[in-house]
Amino acid sequence: xxxLYVVTAFLYIALLFYLLFGGADFGAGIIxxxxxxxxxxxxxxxxxxxxxxxxxxxxxWLIIAIVILFVGFPAIYTTLSIYLHIxxxxxxxxxxxxxxxxxxxxxxxxxxxxxxxxxxxxxxxSFLTPFFLGNIAGTVISGRINPNASTFPEAYLYPWSGYxxxxxxxxxxxxxxxxxxxxxxxxxxxxDDRRLFRNKAIRLNLLTxxxxxxxxxxxxxEEMALMTELLSNTVSLISLxxxxxxxxxxxxxxxxxxxxxxxxxxxxxVTMILFALFYSIYPSFVIMEDSxxxxxxxxxxxxxxxxxxxxxxxxxxFILPALFYLIxxxxxKRFDQDTDIANMVAEEQGKIDL
Amino acid sequence: xxxxxxxxxxxxxxxxxHIIFACIGMIMPFFMAISxxxxxxxxxxxxxxxxxxxxxxxxxxxxxxAVSGTMLSFELGLLWPEFMLHAGPIFGMPFSLExxxxxxxxxxxxxxxxxxxxxHPWFHWFTGVMVGVTGLASGILVVAANGWMNxxxxxxxxxxxxxxxxxxxxxxxxxxxxxALHMTLAAFVATGFAVAGIxxxxxxxxxxxxxxxxxxxxxxxxxxxxAILQPLSGDISAKDVAQRQPxxxxxxEAHFHxxxxxxxxLGGIPDExxxxxxxxxKIPGGLSFLAHGDFNAEVIGLDRxxxxxxxxVLITHLAFQIMVACGMILxxxxxxxxxxxxxxxxxxxxxxxxTLLAFLTPLGFIxxxxxxxxxxxxxxxxxxxxxxxxxxxxxxxxxxxxxxxxYTFIYLSLSGIVxxxxxxxxxDLDKKETPLPTYxx
Numbered sequence: 001x002x003x004l005y006v007v008t009a010f011l012y013i014a015l016l017f018y019l020l021f022g023g024a025d026f027g028a029g030i031i032x033x034x035x036x037x038x039x040x041x042x043x044x045x046x047x048x049x050x051x052x053x054x055x056x057x058x059x060x061w062l063i064i065a066i067v068i069l070f071v072g073f074p075a076i077y078t079t080l081s082i083y084l085h086i087x088x089x090x091x092x093x094x095x096x097x098x099x100x101x102x103x104x105x106x107x108x109x110x111x112x113x114x115x116x117x118x119x120x121x122x123x124x125x126s127f128l129t130p131f132f133l134g135n136i137a138g139t140v141i142s143g144r145i146n147p148n149a150s151t152f153p154e155a156y157l158y159p160w161s162g163y164x165x166x167x168x169x170x171x172x173x174x175x176x177x178x179x180x181x182x183x184x185x186x187x188x189x190x191x192d193d194r195r196l197f198r199n200k201a202i203r204l205n206l207l208t209x210x211x212x213x214x215x216x217x218x219x220x221x222e223e224m225a226l227m228t229e230l231l232s233n234t235v236s237l238i239s240l241x242x243x244x245x246x247x248x249x250x251x252x253x254x255x256x257x258x259x260x261x262x263x264x265x266x267x268x269x270v271t272m273i274l275f276a277l278f279y280s281i282y283p284s285f286v287i288m289e290d291s292x293x294x295x296x297x298x299x300x301x302x303x304x305x306x307x308x309x310x311x312x313x314x315x316x317x318f319i320l321p322a323l324f325y326l327i328x329x330x331x332x333k334r335f336d337q338d339t340d341i342a343n344m345v346a347e348e349q350g351k352i353d354l
Numbered sequence: 355x356x357x358x359x360x361x362x363x364x365x366x367x368x369x370x371x372h373i374i375f376a377c378i379g380m381i382m383p384f385f386m387a388i389s390x391x392x393x394x395x396x397x398x399x400x401x402x403x404x405x406x407x408x409x410x411x412x413x414x415x416x417x418x419x420a421v422s423g424t425m426l427s428f429e430l431g432l433l434w435p436e437f438m439l440h441a442g443p444i445f446g447m448p449f450s451l452e453x454x455x456x457x458x459x460x461x462x463x464x465x466x467x468x469x470x471x472x473x474h475p476w477f478h479w480f481t482g483v484m485v486g487v488t489g490l491a492s493g494i495l496v497v498a499a500n501g502w503m504n505x506x507x508x509x510x511x512x513x514x515x516x517x518x519x520x521x522x523x524x525x526x527x528x529x530x531x532x533x534a535l536h537m538t539l540a541a542f543v544a545t546g547f548a549v550a551g552i553x554x555x556x557x558x559x560x561x562x563x564x565x566x567x568x569x570x571x572x573x574x575x576x577x578x579x580x581a582i583l584q585p586l587s588g589d590i591s592a593k594d595v596a597q598r599q600p601x602x603x604x605x606x607e608a609h610f611h612x613x614x615x616x617x618x619x620l621g622g623i624p625d626e627x628x629x630x631x632x633x634x635x636k637i638p639g640g641l642s643f644l645a646h647g648d649f650n651a652e653v654i655g656l657d658r659x660x661x662x663x664x665x666x667v668l669i670t671h672l673a674f675q676i677m678v679a680c681g682m683i684l685x686x687x688x689x690x691x692x693x694x695x696x697x698x699x700x701x702x703x704x705x706x707x708x709t710l711l712a713f714l715t716p717l718g719f720i721x722x723x724x725x726x727x728x729x730x731x732x733x734x735x736x737x738x739x740x741x742x743x744x745x746x747x748x749x750x751x752x753x754x755x756x757x758x759x760x761y762t763f764i765y766l767s768l769s770g771i772v773x774x775x776x777x778x779x780x781x782d783l784d785k786k787e788t789p790l791p792t793y794x795x
Contacts, residue, residue, distance in 0.1 A: 053464040053468040056416075056417070056460035056461075056463060056464060057457065057464060059420075059460075060457040062424065063424060066427050067427065067446070067450055067452075068450075070430070070438055070446065070449070071442050071449060072443070072446075074439045077431050077438060078438055080431075081428070081431030081432050082435050082750060082751060085432050089760070092429075095425070096421040096424075096764060096768070099417055099420065100771070103413060104414070107414055107779065109778050109782035114774075155751075300443030300446075303521060304446065304519055304521050307446075308447075308521075311447065312450065315451070315453065318454060319461070322458060322461045322462075323457075329469075
């Protein structure tokens with residue numbers, strides 16, 4: 001039983017970290033989509049430098065979450081796989097397109113038309129992937145999945161195509177963009193760039209707040225039980241209030257370019273929102289039309305949970321120090337930054353112009 | 355195409371694509387680490403250049419392998435939810451460990467690719483080695499999970515329910531070791547010969563520089579040794595499969611009739627309706643010896659297996675023949691090359707030998723794909739051998755045909771782009787003195 005909690009905790013943490021780290025990563029692409037052409041190349045280089053070393057690791061959280069689901073909570077994994085086949089496939093297309101385009105554009109030594117193709121694929125898939133991620137999350141809690149549905153549209157299209165799932169998708173995109181902008185303020189190397197990302201951070205924060213409001217509106221319009229549950233649960237309500245109260249503080253920090261506290265606050269807000277949501281529906285995980293899937297109800301047997309829990313604990317004992325050292329090395333330990341930039345410039349110039 | 359065939363084809367396509375990138379992604383880091391080691395020891399600049407060049411290849415293959423692996427972890431559920439509902443908790447142990455290995459690999463590759471000049475050279479070298487070690491561990495763990503589908507253990511199957519699940523027993527199933535050994539060696543052979551072949555082509559084009567010479571030597575040494583060991587591993591596998599999955603070995607050998615002193619059938623086209631093999635060479639007693647180590651042993655034929663549990667014979671047999679033929683050619687080339695190196699024969703640098711290597715470039719991967727077909731198609735109609743039929747594991751969602759075409763399009767375009775990128779990277783290597791990352795002096 002203890003292991004059920006361990007595994008559940010890992011599941012929530014993996015999902016949160018994917019939203020925070022993977023999200024900031026997607027956000028970098030979203031920002032590129034809304035950057036003037038004149039500044040695109042610079043923003044691209046900066047992004048590459050900032051997220052290059054850790055971007056592979058950022059996406060591993062999704063793998064961890066999915067493995068926990070199919071090993072530990074097979075009923076949840078299979079239900080979502082069946083009824084959300086289409087948005088899951090679209091998200092996968094986004095993941096594969098984005099990951100490969102990001103690497104290909106850096107490792108293609110020829111600057112030619114293909115670069116434009118990579119960039120296009122990269123920015124649009126940076127938008128689509130978190131959209132479908134949010135869309136799926138929205139569907140999971142919306143009560144729109146109906147296992148008794150008899151027609152194709154009812155079973156496979158209706159669940160994820162309502163106002164609520166779509167708005168949650170947009171909300172997720174905004175969160176990603178906002179996280180990235182706040183993150184990149186601290187990565188910028190000159191004041192111009194810092195101001196650029198500061199302005200984007202403020203604008204994206206406003207968009208996020210608006211999109212968040214739309215989520216509530218959509219939930220209200222669709223008469224979802226989620227609303228009452230969220231607002232009647234004291235802990236969830238307090239978390240949401242904390243997230244809101246910290247907003248003005250965040251604006252001040254962003255305005256004055258105090259990027260460390262801004263980063264912490266942005267991460268705090270996203271964590272609070274996710275926590276409020278998970279907490280209000282706990283121990284349910286999937287809310288369907290006339291039933292729910294609870295974590296305990298969907299869990300595998302105790303021998304599997306024990307093995308999975310131990311594997312996760314042992315695994316994190318290896319992963320977390322290594323990951324921490326990776327982030328630390330490339331964030332703080334820029335003892336040789338000049339060489340690094342020189343190498344990078346040399347590498348860029350080394351490309352052949354067609 | 356009906357949905358069932360579409361689902362199976364999509365899975366086959368996804369795995370067939372992933373397997374190539376996974377193999378290269380887990381073996382090339384070792385080549386890279388050897389070259390890096392030689393650079394750190396001998397300070398010859400061409401080793402540094404080679405290390406950087408190979409590390410770019412590793413980055414491209416790693417990311418393609420990683421995203422296609424991510425897709426697979428979803429596709430298992432998208433296509434086979436009923437299978438995953440029951441199998442997930444049982445064979446999930448290797449996957450949960452693989453998650454860790456994969457994560458560590460992603461961290462290690464971050465350190466390695468961006469670590470030039472930022473860390474102590476030997477720490478930097480160590481992170482490169484870790485990319486290979488964790489990649490290899492991932493590969494072995496995933497193969498162990500596949501082994502469970504061939505040799506399901508770690509549970510009691512009572513009235514259609516999976517009870518008393520023991521994830522550790524499931525991970526260490528009877529097939530995990532033989533399969534993992536065979537796959538790991540295959541990855542070394544395929545990647546070694548492919549890399550050697552590419553550098554042989556470059557040497558033949560008159561780019562007679564020490565970089566390509568060293569590259570060929572590093573890749574082929576590992577590839578040749580693995581190619582020589584592979585038949586031994588194959589023999590262990592064959593005996594193991596003969597014991598556990600008689601239907602699979604019967605399909606591999608197109609062995610229709612149970613008999614003692616069973617012949618080994620080389621080549622030939624099986625005729626499943628008339629239960630004969632046309633145009634084949636038969637070695638009397640060969641199959642009995644291969645399967646049971648005794649020329650007179652009885653080998654169970656397809657006639658002892660219910661008709662509805664027959665794997666497709668034609669595909670399995672042909673794939674097995676292709677795999678063995680490719681493996682033999684690579685083994686003999688490997689022996690020849692090692693002999694030439696040992697006795698310092700001139701032919702290892704000759705044009706005909708380089709031409710031979712060039713032609714052998716794709717052969718190892720053809721063998722890998724063929725071997726994968728043998729093990730997967732040879733298991734049909736089962737998804738969990740003897741327990742659950744593949745058809746019963748499938749998603750209820752109709753229209754999988756469209757999904758199949760979508761994935762086909764994605765994989766074809768990715769293959770095209772990766773090939774193009776590699777060609778460009780290789781051209782770039784010789785075109786100019788690229789400024790390279792280095793360690794501060």
